[in-house]
Amino acid sequence: MTSLVEAPPRTGLATGAAAVTVVLWASSFVAIRHVGTEFSAGSLALARLGLGSVFLGALLFARRRPEPAVRRWPAHRDWLPLIACGVLWFGVYNLALNEAERRLDAGTSAMLVHIAPLLIAVLAGIGLGEGFPRQLVIGGLVSFAGIVVIGTSTSNGRAETWGVVLCVVAAISYAVGVVTQKPLLSRLPATEVTWLACTIGAVVCLPFAPTLVSELRTADAATIWWTVYLAAFPTALGFTTWAFALRRTSAGRMGVTVYAVPAVAIVLGWLLLDEAPTVLALAGGALCLAGVAISRRTA
Template sequence: MSKQATAAAAITVVLWASSFVAIRHVGTEFSAGALSLARLGLGSILLGALLFVRPRQEHPVRRWPAKGDWPQLLACGLLWFGVYNVALNEAERRLDAGTAAMLVHIAPLLIAVLAGLTLGEGFPRRLVGGGLVAFAGIVVIGTSASTGHAEIWGVVLCLVAAIAYAVGVVTQKPLLSRLPAAEVTWLACTVGAVSCLPYARTLIDELRTASSGGIWWVVYLAVFPTALGFTTWAFALRRTTAGAMGVTVYAVPVVAIVLGWIFLGETPTLLALAGGALCLAGVAISRRTQRVAATSRN
């Protein structure tokens, strides 16, 4: 991975980790769907402004997507931006930021599987072993949250978000070889925002009662983790493989736990931390296999 791609990936990690804390913070003022619409709607406006205000000389390959690009764009937008955001927002009404981040980040394991199957990036021999370890981690986290049905439902929602995340990344990757990263991100974000329009009435009602601080946190989510974070992600993803980029998000749960402790005064239970460690270990096992296989081929 080039230095530019590495720097872009690092920015993404920090911004996405902060989003778990911000979502947890504003979850008391905004419902899951309304928060998703506000974040994606404003993010789409910002991304569109950046895309079309930029001088044409800096973006000579900008073009409207071909007809064949739209199924992947729609899948990426609906799943990664729409389903992912609504599921995660609802999950964080039940789980702390750190636990949610650990659960969602079994996605790199799913990305490795899907990329191996659909993008020709190689299929890890020990993927089953890594998957079993990660699944054990999920069970441990679920056990730590077994004091009530709401917490278990939070675990399930995080898994839904992880699946949407993984499928979204894999459908996005081929588009980046044909379209500029900024354009793909803007269109996918716009698709996600449109899919959340049924929550418009709820958003209007909640904006009337929300505090100024809560509204500013929503703006933060739109500007930084969404507009900037997804752009830096797409920039890095275009310059490496989907599987390799999946590895970079290992750090997100760690950063999210630290930020949650600093800003929210919350940390996952020891059992949840142990489960999160198992999830990440399972992902690491699967990715290590891919790296070893790639080295042996060289």
């Protein structure tokens, strides 16, 4: 009886956390567009992950945790998936995507990177034993169709080969990182997993430290504040709410939920950058949201 009473609030919290993640990750596209004019791909990744690690560490160590059972350091078996998650999702993903967006238009990038949720669903279905629920498959395909429509409406028709390769690398890194993170969340607190993975990603980006120092000298104050925003909100808070939600639902379902990010990004670009979307882009966004709604329905 107790589990039946407590299930709706837990489901509601996970849905709310997923929604926060979607909005924050969508807002990062606006920030990256501005910061990318003054910071190179490696510098931006290092600044974002380094500051994100500091913010997450402050949150983790300043917070009181009344349950001693969850305060332990990761066990030996946890380190391999932690390193994989940090290197791939936080490190390689950020580096590859930042560089790819310098070579490809937004539409093409969106189509390529958003093969990741389908990869997550496949990897989780096979590797984590989540299977392939019909609603998840239908929702994922509907959302992916929306991504293709958005990409078609914004693409300039040109795709540099190296940019395409980088987007595919980013998508694969993203998918593998999520699937390696999921089992960790059953044994470790979400904030701890996120902080350690973010810190590992920052270490991966340390070779770009000299370039970051050089670019900081010429960057204007607005660019630096946008970078702080990227670290504090889409990175520190966004990845924490993602981990919180992922702990309470399947990796496949959370992966499809991320299809809402391009739809929200279109709206934010319209409101904050005065970039009016085409009718086709709006239709694609509606398809993305419809697919997410289908995938998150309970049977």
